[in-house]
Amino acid sequence: MDNQLRWLSIGLFILITALSVVPSLRLLMEALSQVTLSTSSPLAEVLRSERTWIALKNSFYTSGLGTLIAVLLGCGFAFVTTLTNIRGRAIWVFCFMLPMMIPPQVTALSWxxxxxxxxxxxxxLGMAPALGSPQPMYSAEGIALLLGIQSAPLVYLALRTQLIALPQDLMEAAQLANASPFRVWIDIIVPLCRSAIVAGAALAFVSSLGNFGIPAMLGIPAGYIVLPTLIYQKMAGFGNDMLSQVAGLSMMIALLVLAGMLLQQWLQQRSRYALLGHTAQSISFRLERWRLPLEVLLALILCFILVAPLLALVVSSLVPALGMSLTADTITLSAFYEMISRQGVTSRAFENSLLLAFSCALVLMLVSLPLGYLLMRLPMRTRAVIASLIEVPYAIPGIVLAIAFILLFAKPLPFIEVSLYGTLGIIFLAYLSCFLSVCLKPVLSAMSQLDPALEEAAQLAGARPIKRLIDIILPLTAPAFFAGGLLVFLISINELTVSALLWSAGNETLGVLIFNLDESGDSVLASAIAVLVVILVAGLMALLSLVAPRLPKGVIPWHD
Known part of the structure; x- marks a missing residue:
């Protein structure tokens, strides 16, 4: 093995072990620490509890239905906005990405x-149902709907990365053979994008399975429990065996997701197609008379999934209290005034979240490229095992991952006697562990489509591994490389479940601040902060759009 590859492999092996294996092992040790032959052991109680199996069934139902919704929305928008001549493409994609940026608990509150x-x-509008009427969102289908809407951009980004790599030559060859656009889509585009669709669906399912904010807001009031909320309720109950029971539940989720990820890897391998580089022009369909009806359909969908709930969020921030009508007499900016002038914690939470999100995205981008490069050189089974290990911290509920890091860093670090507990450092490390798979998936999906002959030719020319990685792999996978970093930034800036147990006074994040305000009954102030969060992220997206022409094609998902 080349020395560069050897040292790179050693460094990445240590990193994966520290970020993925050690937290998982710590959870496993806690889950098994009190396993005995007795039927009263914590793990036996968890497996014997009827609530465990009800929560498991509910988790599969809501996550599965949410994934189906996410795939339909994400694939539909990806195909239309990437492969057609629809007008205002950047605006459509910009709006479609926004639901993912709104914190889950705020999304649930707005709906x-x-x-x-x-x-x-x-x-x-005088259309409110009578007091005491059932709330339609307090249901499994309501939970699944919001999970699907929030996860759809993940599917979109994973699929779009592959779509922009499809060369126009394929379509021209099919047209010469008198193939209709429908046959081109069925026989060429879908098979070539199958691995990206599978990757996006897996990412959406894992995200839905570990989502806490939406099931907590919509499920707990209705008595509908899923695994994350069951874990949260057990933690709130304390008790001597609480950590062991929670760790047992989390390992159950991890094993289920591990099996799913192995299946995903197998399906991706079977649907792999190699492309020899990129062409100057991607596949594009002309819609002709169908363009206007399709644009109207997209507008209606976006009004439903974005405009209506966002408008409800804005209105909620402008009234003195929830439940009041917005009139000239009731409209007020008191929540915004309170947030800016009296709440010093707000600016601190903004600073902490931006610092954590940017640092985490940057580090994981630098890690995911060489890591993906090394994984693609491994046998399929070995690659599947390592990828599944990386997936575990993201698959388990964030609250449980936070417990693992508390157990790991409750004591000062050896030799240097520095404690990370109660600092932004422990949140940063937890983010790296949690979101490594998010950044890696688009890179692996893009690398799986590259023809090995490209690198082999460079190797025959004497290029060493690092040189090949920078000059060949990086340019061809740049859209996936930056899309992975963007995914991490957008998810981590509003993250709640990991930081909920790791924050301390002075180290609040936006997700924690909004959740705490809502839990304390100050939903109006929480809505005001959430509105500013949406404005902040939308502003950052607009800034990225300005520099997009200087970046490789596909780096900015909402820009051509």
Whole structure:
């Protein structure tokens, strides 16, 4: 083995062990620490509990249905905005990405206010249902709907990375053979993108399975439990065996997701197609008379998944209290004034979240490229095992991952006697562990489509591994490389479940701040902060759009 590859492999092996294996082993040790032959052991109690199996069934139902919704939305928008001559493409994609940026608990709150009897919008329009009417969002289908809407951009990004790599030559050859656009889509585009669709669906399922904010807001009031909320409830109950039971539940999720990821790797391998580099022009369909109807359909979908709940969020931040109509007499900016002038914790939370999100995205981008390069050189089974190990920290609920890091770093670090507990450092390390798979998936998907002959030719010319990685692999996978970093930034800036147990006074994040305000009953102030979060992220997206022409094609998902 080349010395460069050897040292690179050793460094990445240590990194994966520290970020993925050690936290997982710590959880496993805690889960098995009190396993005995007794039927009263913590693990036996977890497996014997009827609530465990109810939560497991509910988790599969909501996550599966949410993944189906995410795949339909994400694939539909990816195909239309990437492969057709639809007008205003950047605006469509920009709006489609926004739901993923809104914190899950705020998303749930906005939809509750949109449809419930206390909806400010419906009260203003005189359309609010009578008090005591059932809330339609308090249901499994309501949970799945919001999980699907929040996960759809993940599917979109994973698929779009592959779509922009499809050369126009394929379509021209099919047209010469008198193939219709439908046959081109079925026989060429879908097979070539199958691995990206599988990757996006797997990412959406794992994200839905570990989502805490939406099931907590919509499920707990209705008595509908899923695994993350069951773990949260057990943690709230304390008890001597609480950590062991929670760790046992989390390892159950990890094993299930591990099996799913192995299946995904197998399916991706079977659907792999190699492309020899990129061409100057990607596949494009002309919609002709179907363009306007399709644009109207996209507008209606975006009004439903974005405009209506976002409008409810804005209205909620402008009224004195939820349940009031928005009129000239009731409209007020008191929540924004309170947030800016009296809440010093708000600016601190913004600074902490931006620092954590940017640092985490940058580090993981630098790691994912060489890591993906090394993984693609391994046998399929070995690669599947390592990829599954990397997936585990993201698959398990964030609250449980936080417990693992608390157990790991509760004591000062050996030799240097420095404690990370209660600092931003422990949150940063937990983010690296949690989001490594998020950044790696698009890179692996892109690398799986590259023809090995490209690198082999460079190797015959005397190029060493690092040179090949920088001059060949990086340019061809640049869209996936930057898309992975962008995914990490967008997810981590509003993250809640990991930081919920790791934050301390002075180290609050935006997700924690919004959740705490909502839990304390100050939903109006929470909505005001959430509105600023959306404005902040939308502003960052606009800034990226300005520099997009200087970046490789596909780096900015909402820009051609």
């Amino acid at each position: 509750l206010q949109l449809f419930g009897p206390a909806s400010p919008i419906l009260n203003t």
